[in-house]
Amino acid sequence: MVEKTTDLDGRRGMAAQKATELRRLRIEVENDQAALRARQASLEKSLAAAPSAGWAEAVEKARYLIGLFAETLAADDPRRQLLIKSLLADFDRLLAAQGPDNDDHAGE
Structure with missing residues (x-):
């Protein structure tokens, strides 16, 4: 051995x-x-x-799809990059303004 x-x-x-x-x-x-x-x-x-239980869950689904789109050639356009960045910032701002207690009833 x-x-x-x-x-x-x-x-x-x-x-x-x-x-x-x-x-x-x-x-x-x-x-x-x-x-x-x-x-x-x-x-x-x-x-x-399942359907989203509130805005936070819906935003997470949207973030995922936007992230997939951001990896494509169509998203290479600087205007689209700016739009993506702006939309993600909007999500953060709106969710922060909404507060954690109002998620399930937002938009009703």
Whole structure:
């Protein structure tokens, strides 16, 4: 039985070591992306499961959708970036002005 493990990476040439590292990194990124897609699907299922109980929940759904839109090419337009930033600031301002006790009855 071998007492000392052999460092295969150290025995490879530089090109092979780099290729191995790139392959490991690519697999790690692919695994992270798969986990992210699974968490995103779970979040979307939760968001769609029931109507919002109040404005705060509705705003969270809107923030999520706006965030998805912000990642698209259509959102690269500076005017749209300004609109997104302004809308998110409006959400913060309006929710803060509303107060936590009035969330369930806002808009009635």
